[in-house]
Amino acid sequence: MALTGLEIYKQLPKKNCGECGVPTCLAFAMALASGKASLDTCPYVTAEAREALDSAAAPPIKAIKFGKDSVLGDETVLFRHDKTFYHPTTLLINVSDTLSDDELNAKIQEIKGLEFERVGLQYSIEGVAVVNESGDAARFAKVAATVAAAVDKSLLLLSSDPAALKAALEPLAARKPLIGAATADNYEAIVNLAKENSVPVILKADGLNALEELVVKATALGYKEFVLDPGSRTPVQTLANLTHIRRLAIKKKFRPFGYPVIAFTSNTEPMEEIMEATVYVAKYASAVVLKTSVKAHVLPLMTIRQNIYTDPQKPIQVEAILHSVGNVNENSPLYVTTNFSLTYYSVEGEVETSKIPSYILAIDTDGTSVLTAYAAGKFEPEKIAAAMEASGIADKVKHRNVIIPGYVAVISGKLTEVSGWKTLVGPRESSGIVSFSKSL
Amino acid sequence: MLIFGERINGMFTDIGEALRNKDPKPLQYWATKQEEGGAHYLDVNSGPAIPTEERVAAYEWMVNVIQEVSELPLVLDSTNYNAIEAGLKVCKRPAIINSCPAEQVKIERVFPMAVEYNAGIIGLTMDKKGIPKDAENRVAFAMELVAAADEYGIPMEDLFIDPLILPVNVAQEHAPEVLESLRQVKMLANPAPRTVLGLSNVSQKSPDRNLINRTYMAMAIASGLDAAIMDANDDDLVDVAATCQILLNRSIYADSYLKVFRSR
Numbered sequence: 001m002a003l004t005g006l007e008i009y010k011q012l013p014k015k016n017c018g019e020c021g022v023p024t025c026l027a028f029a030m031a032l033a034s035g036k037a038s039l040d041t042c043p044y045v046t047a048e049a050r051e052a053l054d055s056a057a058a059p060p061i062k063a064i065k066f067g068k069d070s071v072l073g074d075e076t077v078l079f080r081h082d083k084t085f086y087h088p089t090t091l092l093i094n095v096s097d098t099l100s101d102d103e104l105n106a107k108i109q110e111i112k113g114l115e116f117e118r119v120g121l122q123y124s125i126e127g128v129a130v131v132n133e134s135g136d137a138a139r140f141a142k143v144a145a146t147v148a149a150a151v152d153k154s155l156l157l158l159s160s161d162p163a164a165l166k167a168a169l170e171p172l173a174a175r176k177p178l179i180g181a182a183t184a185d186n187y188e189a190i191v192n193l194a195k196e197n198s199v200p201v202i203l204k205a206d207g208l209n210a211l212e213e214l215v216v217k218a219t220a221l222g223y224k225e226f227v228l229d230p231g232s233r234t235p236v237q238t239l240a241n242l243t244h245i246r247r248l249a250i251k252k253k254f255r256p257f258g259y260p261v262i263a264f265t266s267n268t269e270p271m272e273e274i275m276e277a278t279v280y281v282a283k284y285a286s287a288v289v290l291k292t293s294v295k296a297h298v299l300p301l302m303t304i305r306q307n308i309y310t311d312p313q314k315p316i317q318v319e320a321i322l323h324s325v326g327n328v329n330e331n332s333p334l335y336v337t338t339n340f341s342l343t344y345y346s347v348e349g350e351v352e353t354s355k356i357p358s359y360i361l362a363i364d365t366d367g368t369s370v371l372t373a374y375a376a377g378k379f380e381p382e383k384i385a386a387a388m389e390a391s392g393i394a395d396k397v398k399h400r401n402v403i404i405p406g407y408v409a410v411i412s413g414k415l416t417e418v419s420g421w422k423t424l425v426g427p428r429e430s431s432g433i434v435s436f437s438k439s440l
Numbered sequence: 441m442l443i444f445g446e447r448i449n450g451m452f453t454d455i456g457e458a459l460r461n462k463d464p465k466p467l468q469y470w471a472t473k474q475e476e477g478g479a480h481y482l483d484v485n486s487g488p489a490i491p492t493e494e495r496v497a498a499y500e501w502m503v504n505v506i507q508e509v510s511e512l513p514l515v516l517d518s519t520n521y522n523a524i525e526a527g528l529k530v531c532k533r534p535a536i537i538n539s540c541p542a543e544q545v546k547i548e549r550v551f552p553m554a555v556e557y558n559a560g561i562i563g564l565t566m567d568k569k570g571i572p573k574d575a576e577n578r579v580a581f582a583m584e585l586v587a588a589a590d591e592y593g594i595p596m597e598d599l600f601i602d603p604l605i606l607p608v609n610v611a612q613e614h615a616p617e618v619l620e621s622l623r624q625v626k627m628l629a630n631p632a633p634r635t636v637l638g639l640s641n642v643s644q645k646s647p648d649r650n651l652i653n654r655t656y657m658a659m660a661i662a663s664g665l666d667a668a669i670m671d672a673n674d675d676d677l678v679d680v681a682a683t684c685q686i687l688l689n690r691s692i693y694a695d696s697y698l699k700v701f702r703s704r
Contacts, residue, residue: 005586006628006630009587026587027583029583030579030580030583033628251630251631
C-alpha cells in the first residue's frame with residue numbers, strides 16, 4: 001500500500017529549508033506521495049524516519065514460515081468478505097514432557113490418527129507443540145526428539161529455559177521448528193538462539209503494552225522472525241487482544257504488531273476447549289495450540305477452519321460425483337444438476353423431502369448454477385452423458401430415465417440421443433421436485 | 441453519501457424575510473421538508489439578509505427554531521466565526537463548521553473551536569489569493585488542512601475537504617480538476633478525510649440545472665465525494681445519490697433501495 005502524504009510528512013524534519021527543491025516539507029511530502037520526488041534529496045531526514053517510511057511500504061502482517069509448510073500471518077483484511085483469509089490457522093497439539101514414555105507413545109499414536117477425509121477434502125493436523133513442564137532440560141530434549149522421530153509434522157518447542165530450548169532445538173534445527181517463548185526476562189538469550197538457528201520465535205508478554213515493548217526490544221537484536229503471544233489465557237481477553245493486534249497492524253500499520261499471533265486454549269473440558277479454539281480460528285489466530293487430540297473433538301474445528309478460510313469470491317462446489325439420498329435401490333430416480341453448492345443443496349433438500357431414495361449426479365460446471373453453466377457451455381448433453389457413463393449409474397438402476405432441470409428443457413432431445421436414456425424434464429424450480437417425484 | 445440540505449439560506453427570499461421578521465415558520469417548513477426529501481444535515485446560512493452586527497444573535501435564533509422541529513444535525517454556514525460559535529453553543533448534536541480556508545489565521549480560529557464543540561469542519565482548498573485552477577494546487581491546500589487536523593487532533597472523518605466547484609458555463613476547465621482533486625484527497629491520509637461540494641454551484645445560470653447537477657454528482661461520487669450541499673428536494677438528484685450508493689457497493693442492494701436511502 002502506498003504511503004499517504006500525512007504519514008510521510010510526520011517523518012520529515014519540518015525545517016521548510018527548501019534544500020530539496022520544494023518550498024515546504026508539506027509540499028515535499030505531497031511530492032513524495034505522488035512519486036514526483038525522492039527522499040534522498042532531503043539532507044536532514046533521519047535514519048529512523050527512513051526506516052519507518054521503508055517499512056510502512058511492507059505488507060501489514062509479515063509471513064512467518066516454519067516446520068513442514070506452515071505459513072503464519074500474511075493477512076490483509078479484518079473480515080473475510082472484504083477479500084479472503086489466505087493462510088488457514090495452523091493447529092498444533094500440546095504434548096507435555098511430564099508424560100511418561102507410555103503416555104507419550106499413546107499421545108503420538110492419537111496425533112498420527114488425526115487425518116480425515118470429508119466431502120472430498122483431506123484434513124490433517126499440522127503440528128505438535130512440545131512443552132517443557134518438567135523443568136528438566138534433558139527430558140524436554142528427549143521428548144522433543146521422540147516426537148520429531150515419530151511424526152512428520154511442524155514442531156513448536158516451548159520452554160522458558162534457554163538452555164533446555166537450546167538442547168532440544170539444536171538436533172532438530174533442520175526441521176525448522178518454531179520456538180518460544182521469549183519473555184521480557186529471557187528474550188535476549190532466546191531471540192539470539194532463534195537467530196543463530198534461523199528459526200522463528202514466539203514473543204510473549206502480558207498485555208498489549210508490554211508486548212509492544214518486547215517486540216521493539218527484540219527487533220533491536222536484529223531479528224524479525226516473530227510470532228506474538230499477548231499472554232492472555234481467557235477467551236474474552238484473547239479475543240480482544242487478537243482483534244486489537246490485527247486491527248492495529250492493518251488499519252494503522254502499527255509495525256510492532258505486524259506479525260502473526262499464536263493462541264493457547266485454556267479450557268480443560270474438551271468441548272469447551274474446541275468452542276474456544278473456534279473463536280480463535282474465526283478471529284485472526286494464525287496458530288492455535290490444543291490440549292485435546294481426540295478425533296471427535298478436532299474434526300469440527302478443522303471443518304470450521306476450512307469453511308472460514310474458503311475464498312468467498314469463488315463459488316463453493318460439491319464433489320462432481322454421483323450422490324445418493326436415502327437408501328437407494330435399483331428403482332431410484334436419477335436427477336442431474338450442477339456442482340454449485342447452492343444449486344446442489346437446493347436439489348438435495350427437496351429430494352430428501354420427497355422421501356423417495358434417489359440419485360443426484362452433480363456435473364462439474366466449475367461451481368456455476370444451471371443457467372450460468374448452460375449459457376457458458378458447461379452443461380451440455382455430451383458432457384452430461386459422459387458424466388453419467390463415468391458414474392456407473394447404468395449398473396446401479398434398472399430403469400433408463402434421467403431427470404434434468406426444467407430451465408434446460410431444450411437439451412432433452414439431444415441428451416436422449418447421446419446417452420440413450422429417456423430424458424424427463426423436471427420442474428424449473430427445485431421446489432417443484434416433491435410434487436414432480438410423485439408423478440414418476 | 442451525505443446530503444446537506446441547502447435551502448435554509450438568507451439568499452432565498454422567503455428565508456431572508458423570515459430572518460428580518462423573526463418568523464420561524466419558513467425555516468421550520470424547510471427543515472421538515474428537506475428532512476423528508478432525504479437530507480442528513482441542514483445547512484444554515486443567514487446570507488446578507490441581516491446586518492453584520494445582528495448575525496451572532498441570528499445564528500443562535502436560527503439553530504434554536506430549527507431544532508424545535510428537526511433532529512437533524514446542522515451545518516453552520518458563515519464567514520463570521522463569532523456567529524458560528526454562537527450557533528455551536530446551542531446545537532444539540534455535533535455540527536459541522538462551514539467553512540475554513542487553508543489560511544493559518546483562520547485555521548487558528550476555527551480548528552480549536554471545532555475541538556471545543558466536537559464539530560466537523562469543511563475545509564476549502566483556497567487561500568486569500570483565491571481558488572486555484574488545477575488539481576495539484578487544490579490538493580496542496582487540502583494537505584495543509586489535513587496536517588492542521590492532525591495537529592489539532594481532529595479525526596480525519598470530521599474534516600470535509602471542499603475542492604470548490606465553479607459554474608460550468610464560465611469556468612468549465614475547473615470541473616475535471618475538481619474530480620481529480622477528489623481522487624487525490626482520498627490519498628492524503630489514512631483514514632482519508634471526507635469530501636464535500638457545494639454542488640448547485642456547478643450549474644449556476646445554466647439551463648437544465650438539475651441535469652447538470654445530477655450528472656456531475658454521479659461523476660463526483662465515483663471520484664470520492666462523500667457529501668454534497670445540495671437541493672434535498674430534487675427527487676431525481678436524491679435518486680442518483682441513492683443509486684450511486686448501490687453501484688459503489690456502499691449499501692446492500694434491495695429492490696426498494698430508493699426508499700431505504702430516504703428513510704435513514
